[in-house]
Amino acid sequence: MIRINKNESPLRPLTDSQLATIIQEASFNFYPDDEYERFKAAYANYYGYNAEQVIAGNGSDELIQKLMLIMPEGPALTLNPDFFMYQAYAAQVNRPIEFVESEDDLTFNLEQILQRIEEVQPAFFIMSNPHNPSGKQYGTTFLKAIADKMNSIGGYFVIDEAYLDFGEAYKFDMQPHVLQMRTLSKAFGIAGLRLGVLIGTPETIQHIQSIEHPYPLNTLTLHIALYMFEHPEKTKQFIDHQRQLALRLRNLFNDYVADIMVVFPSYTNFVLTKGAAAQNLGQYIQSHGFLPRLYDEPEMNDYVRYSIATDSQLDDLEEIIKTWRSQYDLSKNT
Numbered sequence: 458m459i460r461i462n463k464n465e466s467p468l469r470p471l472t473d474s475q476l477a478t479i480i481q482e483a484s485f486n487f488y489p490d491d492e493y494e495r496f497k498a499a500y501a502n503y504y505g506y507n508a509e510q511v512i513a514g515n516g517s518d519e520l521i522q523k524l525m526l527i528m529p530e531g532p533a534l535t536l537n538p539d540f541f542m543y544q545a546y547a548a549q550v551n552r553p554i555e556f557v558e559s560e561d562d563l564t565f566n567l568e569q570i571l572q573r574i575e576e577v578q579p580a581f582f583i584m585s586n587p588h589n590p591s592g593k594q595y596g597t598t599f600l601k602a603i604a605d606k607m608n609s610i611g612g613y614f615v616i617d618e619a620y621l622d623f624g625e626a627y628k629f630d631m632q633p634h635v636l637q638m639r640t641l642s643k644a645f646g647i648a649g650l651r652l653g654v655l656i657g658t659p660e661t662i663q664h665i666q667s668i669e670h671p672y673p674l675n676t677l678t679l680h681i682a683l684y685m686f687e688h689p690e691k692t693k694q695f696i697d698h699q700r701q702l703a704l705r706l707r708n709l710f711n712d713y714v715a716d717i718m719v720v721f722p723s724y725t726n727f728v729l730t731k732g733a734a735a736q737n738l739g740q741y742i743q744s745h746g747f748l749p750r751l752y753d754e755p756e757m758n759d760y761v762r763y764s765i766a767t768d769s770q771l772d773d774l775e776e777i778i779k780t781w782r783s784q785y786d787l788s789k790n791t
Contacts, residue, residue, distance in 0.1 A: 458746060458747070458748045459746055459747045459748065459766065459770055460748050460764075461747055461748060461749055461750075461763050461764040461765070461766050461770075462748050462749055462750040462751075462762070462764065463648075463750075463764060464589075464620075464643060464725070464726055464727050464764045465642065465643070465646075465648050465764060466642075466643065466644070466645075466646035466648070466699060466726070466765070467702070467764075467765060467766050467767045467770065468646055468695070468698070468699065468767065469646060470645060470646040470647065470685060470692070470695045471681065471684070471685075475684065476681070479677075479680050479681055479684050480677070480680075482680065483676050483677055483680040484676065485676055485677075487676075488671075488672050489672055489674065489675065489676045489679050490672075492674075492676060492679035492680060492683065493513070493672070493673070493674060493679060494508070495679075495683055496513065496674075496679050496682055496683050496686070497511040497512075497513065499682075499683055499686035499687055500513075500654060500682075500686055502686075503686050503689055503692075504656075506656055507659070509659040509662065509663075510631070510656050510657060510658065510659055510662055511654060511655070511656055511662065512654070512655045512662050512665055512666055512669065513652060513653065513654050513655075513673060513674055514652075514653050514654075514655070514669075514673055514674075515651040515652070515653070515673065515674065516640065516642065516651040516652065516653045517617065517619060517638055517639070517640045517642075517653035518542055518546070518651075518653070519651075519653065519673075520638055520653045520654075520655045521542060521543060521546050521583075521617075521638075522546045522549065522550070523665060523668060523669075524581065524583070524615060524636075524665075525546045525547050525549070525550045525552050526550050526668060527664070527665055527667070527668055528552075528580045528581045528613060529580045529581075529611075529612075529613075530580060531553075531578065531579060531580035531612075532552065532553040532554060532555050532577055532578075532579050532580065533547050533552055533553070533554045533555070533579055533580065533581055533582075533583060534554070534555050534556070534557065534573060534574065534577050534579035534581070534582045534583075535554065535555075535556060535557070535582070535583050535584060536556065536557050536559065536565055536570075536584050536585075536588070537556035537557065537558050537559060538559065538563070538590055538754075538756070538757060539583075539584060539585055539588065539589065540585050540589050540617060540619075543583055555573070555577045555579065557569060557570050557573045559591075562719075563588075563590070563591040563593070563721070563729075564591070564593060565588075565595075567599055567602055567603075570582075570603060571602065571603070571606050574603070574606050574607065574610065574612075575606075575610075578610055578612075579607075579610075579612055580612055580613065581607070581612055581613035581614065581615055582603060582607055582612065582613070582614050582615070583614075583615040583616075583617060584603075584615075584616065584617065585616075585617040585618075585619060585620070586600065586616050586617065586618060586621075587618075587620040587621065587623070587624045587723075587724040587725045589619070589620065589725070590727075590729050590750075590757070590760070590762055591721050591723075591729055592620075592721050592722065592723030592724060592725045592727060592728065592729055593721070593722065593723075593724070594624045594625060594724040596627070597627050597628070597629060600614075600616065600629060601629075601630075604629075604632065604634070604635050607634060608632065608634050611634075612634065613634045613635070613636065614634060614635050614636070615635075615636045615637075615638060616629070616635070616636070616637050616638065617638045618637055618638060618639050619638070619639065619640045619642070619643055620643055620644075620724065620725035620726060621639065622643065622644035622645075622696055622700075623643070623644060623699070623700060623703055623724055623725050623726050624724035624725065625724065631656075631657065631658055632658065633657075633658045633660055633661050634661075635657065636655055636656065636657045636661065637655070637656040637657070638653065638654070638655050638656075639653065639654040639655075639656065640652070640653045640654070641653070641654075641682060643726055644696045644699055644700075644726070645682075645685060645692070645695075645696070646695065646699070647678075647681060647682070647685075650677070650678040650681060650682070651678065652674065652678055652682055699726060699765060702726075702765040702766070702767070702768070702771065703723070703725070703726045703727075703765050705768075705771055706727075706728050706763060706765050706766070706771065707720075707722075707723055707728055709771065709774065709775055709778060710728050710730060710763075710778075713775075713778050713779060713782050714730070714734070714735075714738065714778065714782060717732075717734045717785070718730050718731060718732040718733075718734040718735040718738070719731040719732055719735070726764060726765045727750075727762050727763060727764045727765070728762070728763050729760060729761075729762045730760065730761050730762070730763070731759055731760050731761075732759060733759065734785065735759065735760070735761050736751075736758075736759055736761060737781075737785070738761070738778070738781055738785075739751055739761035741777070741781045742763075742774070742777055742778070742781070745777045746773075747766075747770075747773075747774060747777070749761050749762060749763045749764075750762035750763070750764075
């Protein structure tokens with residue numbers, strides 16, 4: 458079964474020989490003090506920040522959990538639907554969490570968000586952008602309005618940018634109450650190594666570091682990540698290849714089935730579909746060797762999500778979709 462249900466990269470960013478070299482150079486017998494500082498500097502340089510603005514953890518999940526622990530007392534506020542782990546980590550630390558409900562098309566009304574902030578008075582508001590699961594990317598005007606509103610009530614605004622490397626780059630003025638969260642699990646293709654990044658002002662990052670472990674990341678993860686950021690041209694080529702795969706995935710669904718189901722525009726490495734035909738297609742694809750994301754939640758049970766795959770796998774997926782479509786059309790015409 459080919460897994461296309463977790464928004465992972467289908468590709469490895471490094472060759473066996475590159476990995477062998479990295480492992481040989483890694484000093485496993487020492488704590489990774491220097492490597493952690495080098496990684497923060499390399500990451501910051503890649504994206505145009507300062508190293509003092511960066512903190513890293515074992516995946517974005519650990520960073521979300523840290524935020525749930527260290528943010529001021531009060532509820533968290535997020536979108537519904539959004540990344541389900543926001544709710545899970547809030548529950549782990551007994552932090553109340555409130556929601557802004559989506560429109561029928563999974564978009565969110567800015568005025569409704571601002572109204573909910575006023576009603577809930579959250580300690581912090583967290584949302585993914587580009588949004589998971591819809592794939593929509595919200596612009597700077599939308600984000601700035603939320604940031605300004607959170608600032609007015611003395612709260613924090615956390616933007617989870619896990620899929621930003623598949624979307625459109627944007628500039629957002631860094632303020633003490635704004636944090637941007639990233640991951641190397643998607644576009645960088647190292648989900649199994651667990652590496653997430655949080656970006657903020659030096660003062661805010663220093664505050665979050667107060668609950669950081671002495672050595673938050675292992676030597677191997679840091680050496681692999683360092684290699685990627687110290688070879689930026691190769692890394693950019695790797696990301697560009699995945700962006701091409703994402704475009705091809707979108708085109709498959711837009712070309713063959715967008716007239717009979719909702720195919721959401723996407724600025725991510727996945728495509729979301731909706732409707733009775735979408736459910737039928739998802740089950741058909743699963744029966745032919747690919748595992749898409751089929752949702753258990755009642756409010757999402759007519760949605761199906763597909764992550765990117767390799768070129769050859771997309772060739773196979775295209776044939777499966779074409780076959781399903783011909784059978785679907787025949788059933789409607791008889």
